[in-house]
Amino acid sequence: VCDFGLARHFGEPLRPYTQRVQSLWYRAPELLLGQTSYTVAVDMWSVGCIFAEILLRKPVFEGKAELHQLGLIFGLTGLPDEETWPRCKDLANWKLAENFRMSTPRWRALFPELEDGGSLSDLGLEMLKSLMECCPAQRSSAAAAHKHPYLCWEAPQPQEPGMMPTFQESNAQGRAATNPAAIAVRRGGLGSLFPLNRAEREGPPAAGPAAGLLAR
Structure with a gap:
């Protein structure tokens, strides 16, 4: 029901102020x-x-x-x-x-x-x-x-205050509840947002003749 766009701070003792306050x-x-x-x-x-x-x-x-x-x-x-x-x-x-x-x-x-x-x-x-x-x-x-x-x-x-309805603090919570990225994080952690590339999925290459030559 109000905002502080034309509000001002005041203290004690009172001093003169400009009168251009309030809508x-x-x-x-x-x-x-x-x-x-x-x-x-x-x-x-x-x-x-x-x-x-x-x-x-x-x-x-x-x-x-x-x-x-x-x-x-x-x-x-x-x-x-x-x-x-x-x-x-x-x-x-x-x-x-x-x-x-x-x-x-x-x-x-x-x-x-x-x-x-x-x-x-x-x-x-x-x-x-x-x-x-x-x-x-x-x-x-x-x-x-x-x-x-x-x-x-x-x-x-x-x-009574306890009888009054309550609301979420911010609509950001409501957006997070339906945001696919947020859902993925809750279910699988941050890794679910960044899928493994092919090399990470398949692991290191198997040892072969070339690997043996390098070892010698």
Whole structure:
């Protein structure tokens, strides 16, 4: 569900970083708005995007550029302000947010709760919103999300690790199982790959008159 193509190493204490990390569709709003001192909260935003993508069966924000991406985000979450995101207007690129009008969140419009139990329950929506909180300080941590009632109480329950299917470590093993050369090695050793030549098969020539003359 992820790769490390636009990942970076970080340590303690935190120091300023460039904000051009994460694929655009999964990039946290604080990065889009120019924050250079950020934490693993940006990864939790990406987890929320993947959660939404699983529900929708398509990416939730398919932005074509950073400004477009911000518009898609705020179209769902509503435009943040100093009350919902303290000091957000201090971010370097906050002027980008001023391109958008204040709007109400559209969570239930995008993730309706159906009578047959489909889509997303109230608990599920609560968890999704906690992962996709615009303010990084208020965004859910991995530990909190793991203990969220949506995962603990609602069906389907998470499987125990021992119940999960297992797979071969590499498809190279599967290829080796049907490769003629590999089969030959298992059955007859390396020699089976290199047949003896005629001289090796027939052995040394028998002694004859010429051999006797040489011996004398």
